[in-house]
Amino acid sequence: xxxxxxxxxxxxALLADYASGAMGAARSLVIxxxxxxxxxxxxxxxxxxxxGGEMLEDLPxxxxxxxxxxxxxxxxxxxxxxxxxxxxxxAPADWIRVPDEVAQAVSRKRWVAPGVxxxxxxxxxxxxxxxxxxxxGAGMRMxxxxxxxxxxxxxxxxxxxxxEQLFAxxxxxxxxxxxxxxxxxxxxxxxxxxxxxxxxxxxxxWIGRVVATYAGI
Ligand SMILES: [Zn+2]
Numbered sequence: 001x002x003x004x005x006x007x008x009x010x011x012x013a014l015l016a017d018y019a020s021g022a023m024g025a026a027r028s029l030v031i032x033x034x035x036x037x038x039x040x041x042x043x044x045x046x047x048x049x050x051x052g053g054e055m056l057e058d059l060p061x062x063x064x065x066x067x068x069x070x071x072x073x074x075x076x077x078x079x080x081x082x083x084x085x086x087x088x089x090x091a092p093a094d095w096i097r098v099p100d101e102v103a104q105a106v107s108r109k110r111w112v113a114p115g116v117x118x119x120x121x122x123x124x125x126x127x128x129x130x131x132x133x134x135x136x137g138a139g140m141r142m143x144x145x146x147x148x149x150x151x152x153x154x155x156x157x158x159x160x161x162x163x164e165q166l167f168a169x170x171x172x173x174x175x176x177x178x179x180x181x182x183x184x185x186x187x188x189x190x191x192x193x194x195x196x197x198x199x200x201x202x203x204x205x206w207i208g209r210v211v212a213t214y215a216g217i
Contacts, residue, residue: 005168009040018044019051026123034172089103151195
């Protein structure tokens, strides 16, 4: 069921940040899901990665500090991050494809209100950047809310409308604290989104409260 109907893409700045590897873990999950679903952005990321590689090759050798080798060796000695749990989690088949960490989060879902569940995604940094799955039932409206800092949302299943704009599976919504809105889920069925932000969430609204409670922040 490949639907090439993605209308909302990350900015080129976000894609470049992602391609460079500098993007935080939480936001990278959202961009990774979009890039997998979107041939246009996948091509842009591949181009940026290739360009980044060439830039590294062009760097003069003198740029490297005398202690660079020690630093690299020290990093090699650092234990690798804990491997993912052995159980290979599968996200529901009617979602767009998601990174493994996101699929594993499904087992942590908790119903927090009628029609709404939330599942925190383990980005390997407890207390750090926040990433969570949010499921809202068909036809429901989210309360008016704002964001602290930049927040990225990708639709994994279903669709929501925000003002004049419709966000369907694969679409990415970027919101910052200038935006105050009240998206509503279309009547066709449930909507599941992956939401990530590299800033700590400032609890202001009901979504913030339930996320803070269930995401363990
Ligand atoms: Zn795209």
